[in-house]
Amino acid sequence: MKILVPVKRVPDPTQKAKIKDGHIDLTGASWIVNTFDEYAVETALRLSENGEAASRNAGSEIVVVSIGPDDAAKEIRTTLAMGADRAIHVVANDSEIDSLVVVKVLSAIIAAEKPDLVVMGKQAVDGDANQVGQMLAGKLGWPQATFAASIALSDKTLTVGREVDGGVEYKKVNLPAVVTVDLRIVSPKAVQNGVTPASFGYSGEGARLPSLKGIMAAKKKPLETKKLADYGAEPKPVIRETTVTLPPPRPPGQIVADIPTLVKKLAEEAKVL
Amino acid sequence: MGNVLAYCEFSGSTLRSSALSNIAFARASAQAHGGEVIAVLIGAGAAGAGANAAKYAPKVITVEDAKLEHYLAETYAPILARLAKDNNATVVSATATSAGKDVMPRVAALLDAGMASDISKSEGKDTFVRPILAGNAYSTVQITTPIICVTVRQSEFEAAGELGSAGSVTSAPAGEINALGASFDHIDAQKSDRPDLGDAKVVVSGGRGMKNGENFKVLEQLADLLGAAMGASRAATDAGMVPADWQVGQTGKIVAPNLYFAVAISGAIQHLAGMKGSKTIVAINKNKDEPIFQVADYGVVADWEKAVPELIAEIKKIKASR
Ligand SMILES: Cc1cc2nc3c(=O)[nH]c(=O)nc-3n(C[C@H](O)[C@H](O)[C@H](O)COP(=O)(O)OP(=O)(O)OC[C@H]3O[C@@H](n4cnc5c(N)ncnc54)[C@H](O)[C@@H]3O)c2cc1C
Ligand SMILES: Nc1ncnc2c1ncn2[C@@H]1O[C@H](COP(=O)(O)O)[C@@H](O)[C@H]1O
Numbered sequence: 001m002k003i004l005v006p007v008k009r010v011p012d013p014t015q016k017a018k019i020k021d022g023h024i025d026l027t028g029a030s031w032i033v034n035t036f037d038e039y040a041v042e043t044a045l046r047l048s049e050n051g052e053a054a055s056r057n058a059g060s061e062i063v064v065v066s067i068g069p070d071d072a073a074k075e076i077r078t079t080l081a082m083g084a085d086r087a088i089h090v091v092a093n094d095s096e097i098d099s100l101v102v103v104k105v106l107s108a109i110i111a112a113e114k115p116d117l118v119v120m121g122k123q124a125v126d127g128d129a130n131q132v133g134q135m136l137a138g139k140l141g142w143p144q145a146t147f148a149a150s151i152a153l154s155d156k157t158l159t160v161g162r163e164v165d166g167g168v169e170y171k172k173v174n175l176p177a178v179v180t181v182d183l184r185i186v187s188p189k190a191v192q193n194g195v196t197p198a199s200f201g202y203s204g205e206g207a208r209l210p211s212l213k214g215i216m217a218a219k220k221k222p223l224e225t226k227k228l229a230d231y232g233a234e235p236k237p238v239i240r241e242t243t244v245t246l247p248p249p250r251p252p253g254q255i256v257a258d259i260p261t262l263v264k265k266l267a268e269e270a271k272v273l
Numbered sequence: 274m275g276n277v278l279a280y281c282e283f284s285g286s287t288l289r290s291s292a293l294s295n296i297a298f299a300r301a302s303a304q305a306h307g308g309e310v311i312a313v314l315i316g317a318g319a320a321g322a323g324a325n326a327a328k329y330a331p332k333v334i335t336v337e338d339a340k341l342e343h344y345l346a347e348t349y350a351p352i353l354a355r356l357a358k359d360n361n362a363t364v365v366s367a368t369a370t371s372a373g374k375d376v377m378p379r380v381a382a383l384l385d386a387g388m389a390s391d392i393s394k395s396e397g398k399d400t401f402v403r404p405i406l407a408g409n410a411y412s413t414v415q416i417t418t419p420i421i422c423v424t425v426r427q428s429e430f431e432a433a434g435e436l437g438s439a440g441s442v443t444s445a446p447a448g449e450i451n452a453l454g455a456s457f458d459h460i461d462a463q464k465s466d467r468p469d470l471g472d473a474k475v476v477v478s479g480g481r482g483m484k485n486g487e488n489f490k491v492l493e494q495l496a497d498l499l500g501a502a503m504g505a506s507r508a509a510t511d512a513g514m515v516p517a518d519w520q521v522g523q524t525g526k527i528v529a530p531n532l533y534f535a536v537a538i539s540g541a542i543q544h545l546a547g548m549k550g551s552k553t554i555v556a557i558n559k560n561k562d563e564p565i566f567q568v569a570d571y572g573v574v575a576d577w578e579k580a581v582p583e584l585i586a587e588i589k590k591i592k593a594s595r
Contacts, residue, residue: 013542017409024410099378100387127412128405128523129390131378134346138382143347143455146375149517159458163517164371165471165526167462171345174454183507183524184517238387242400242413250549253570255561259580262555262573263587270553270570272475272532273499273591 001153002061003044004115005084006106006136007037009068009075010126022243033075036121039181041079042207043191044119047153051196061085065109067102069093073223080218081210087223096228096235103135108231110140115176117158122147122180133180143173149184152192161190275363276308279330280353282372283314283322288329290472293432295368296329298395298425300433302364305398311360312440315349317342323442329433331440334360338447343457346376348450354383356445357420363398369424369527370471381422388422389414391527393429407523407546427471428529428550463516470502470521475532476548478504478521479514482537482558482577486514491581492536498588504528504548506538522547536577540565557581 011029018025033041041064048060064079064087066072076087090105110118123130137144149168150161162169163182173179184190188201210218228235256262267273279299281292288296292312299310312330314322319335326333336352353376357365365380367373369391381388393411394402399421405412470476477496479489489503496503504521505514521528523543529550536557538544545568548554556569559576566572573580 013407017406019410024406098387100385103382123524125523126406128403128407129388130374131381131388131390134375134378135382135388137346138350138379141453143453144375144379145455146346147371162371164460165469165518167460167516167518169460170458172456172458177454184511187511238417239389240415240417242415244405244410244412246410247408247549250554250568250570253554253566253568253572255566255572255574259573259575259583259587262571263584263591265571266532266553266555267591270532272553273588 001048001059001117002063002113002115003047004063004065004110004113004118005037005040005044005079006065006118006120006132007041007076007079008034008066008121008124009072010034010124013125017246019244019246023241024244031072031075033078034121034124034126036123036125036181038079038082038207039183039186040119040121041082041084043151043181043185045083045208046191046196046202047117047119047151047193049196051200051202057193057195063088063113063115065106066090067092067097067105076223077218078210080221080223081214082208083214086221088226089223090226090228090231092228092235096237098237098239099129099131099135100239101228101233101235101237102132103139104233105228105231106136107139108233117175118178120178120180122182133178137178140178143177144180145171145173145177146180147182148179149182150190151179151185154194274307276361277303277306277310277364277366278353278357278360278362279310279312280365280367280373280376281312281314281326282368282370283318283326285318286321287325288322290432290469291368291370291427293329294427294430295366295425296433297430298392298423299330299364299366302366302395302398306363308361308363311362313353313356315341315352316344320444324439327440327442328435331436333440333442335442335444336447337444338450340450341447344372345452345455345457346379347453347455349376350379350383352447353380355448357384362420364421364423366423366425368427370427373424377422377424384420384422385418386420386422387416387418389416390424391426392423393426395423404546407542408549409542409546426527428527463518467496468500468502470504470519470526470528473502473528474530475499475501476504476521476528476530476551477501477534477536478506478538478548479509479536480506480538481508481512483509483514489515491585495534495581495585498585499532506541506544535565535569536581538565539563540568
């Protein structure tokens with residue numbers, strides 16, 4: 001199975017947001033692969049390998065695609081080091097793209113690459129838009145399974161457990177399809193590919209870390225560099241950020257000595273009881 | 274001039290309360306666009322809920338078909354896109370529920386529309402304010418496509434009230450329905466008598482420090498005493514202590530109740546993103562240095578095993594004295 005994984009690099013979310021000239025100041029920021037995209041790479045790997053033997057199933061291929069500035073190549077290499085086979089880096093500055101430009105580029109790449117499945121993050125944790133996957137599926141006319149917490153692959157059908165308001169919905173989609181992954185997709189048995197024994201469970205929290213061997217191998221893996229124009233896309237976003245502001249800090253609270261004091265304050269001061 | 278097409282979810286014969294936030298946005302947006310609000314209800318029972326929707330929207334369109342019994346983005350999105358075109362809509366909106374978040378970007382793709390997700394405010398015709406970076410900043414975005422798609426954050430838009438006179442209800446054909454090889458299988462639903470997290474006036478959340486699901490019972494007692502909804506941190510939901518849909522945060526539910534209890538939760542930015550809008554925040558944590566105490570209005574440094582039963586007893590005392 002050939003799986004395409006779109007990934008975005010994002011500023012490390014543990015950094016404090018600063019504003020400069022009305023926008024987020026990213027000078028000197030450190031960058032990471034969007035966490036959900038890292039989970040998507042992990043998901044693609046789990047779909048493509050025999051967990052027990054840690055070996056890749058015949059005919060499996062994982063292609064990572066990222067649209068982002070020059071220096072995003074570093075984060076793309078991280079996904080190759082995790083185990084993806086090759087990558088396409090479409091160079092563009094953040095001010096030149098929006099969700100629709102990204103979807104246009106991804107659609108063109110998918111037309112050329114013809115993957116069986118697209119696995120991606122449910123949202124980029126910088127913009128928190130949660131829209132590219134659904135838009136892409138709509139543009140392609142493919143079925144979509146968003147917010148995936150589990151995936152079971154059998155033949156040409158996926159059964160996806162989706163985290164929805166009020167529970168977990170199980171949806172079946174035929175391939176090719178777009179799947180966007182939620183946090184719990186990396187729990188030990190969330191991905192069943194029909195090859196890895198059902199009894200096998202992955203250990204550790206989150207996505208795998210690149211091994212030293214993986215990092216060495218990644219240096220030799222193909223990473224193509226492309227331009228927006230190569231995919232008929234123009235650097236003309238229709239969603240423009242005019243300004244960014246920081247929310248006012250919450251007024252400082254108080255530590256209260258004990259529970260009776262707390263309840264008294266909730267009743268008399270905050271008037272919420 | 275253009276209309277605002279508001280996709281409204283319903284339950285039985287009434288709109289869900291989350292839909293009323295969407296209608297509140299739609300009214301303001303329709304005014305800016307010089308058009309009217311058109312509420313769209315799709316699925317089994319849509320016609321039956323039309324009358325209730327007409328209390329809030331001057332025009333209601335219902336679409337029913339046996340093949341639309343279960344919500345699917347693949348079948349619902351083309352209907353919304355077609356109705357948007359047929360009814361001269363310049364804005365298509367939904368509440369940012371799991372269905373709203375799933376369907377609206379797909380509608381946007383079908384309409385070549387730019388989309389603003391999870392907005393907290395609308396400014397005029399095409400400009401919206403939305404939280405980014407887990408709510409640590411607010412971005413103002415302007416969208417320049419002829420049609421704009423929007424999802425609205427329920428906690429930021431006060432539920433719309435009823436209109437002076439009821440609107441009109443019409444039904445529209447579903448048209449050709451093609452699920453593109455997708456189908457609903459089943460849902461593992463969590464049945465609960467407690468209020469929805471999104472609507473609750475009080476929320477009681479527990480974190481990893483609760484250690485196991487059994488220990489959450491004491492928080493549930495507190496919740497039931499206060500008519501509260503239950504919430505949790507990701508650590509607690511990931512560990513399987515409580516259902517996943519209790520998760521509050523950047524990637525869980527966004528809540529803004531009058532009163533929020535964070536018990537044995539450290540206060541990671543992703544958790545804060547989901548509850549910082551609460552009016553009064555109470556933190557109970559045994560470690561005084563945790564970041565949760567920086568957003569809490571009232572903090573108690575204590576072990577929950579002792580503090581929560583005491584809290585329940587004290588609240589009962591106050592209630593009895595009234
Ligand atoms: C992409 C991404 C998205 C995320 N989205 C979310 C989200 O939506 N929601 C969310 O919550 N998290 C989210 N997280 C996870 C988040 O970063 C934290 O890991 C998580 O919130 C921690 O949960 P916690 O506070 O329960 O656990 P911990 O951080 O482990 O804190 C446990 C707390 O319990 C206290 N404690 C322990 N024992 C006791 C006791 N006996 N009495 C009192 N206190 C006690 C400890 O002092 C500690 O403060 C996300 C992470 C990522 C990477
Ligand atoms: N610039 C980009 N390049 C590649 N993939 C992207 C890009 N932006 C978004 N994506 C993908 O779309 C998902 C959802 O992003 P968003 O809709 O922006 O929250 C991400 O998790 C990525 O998989």
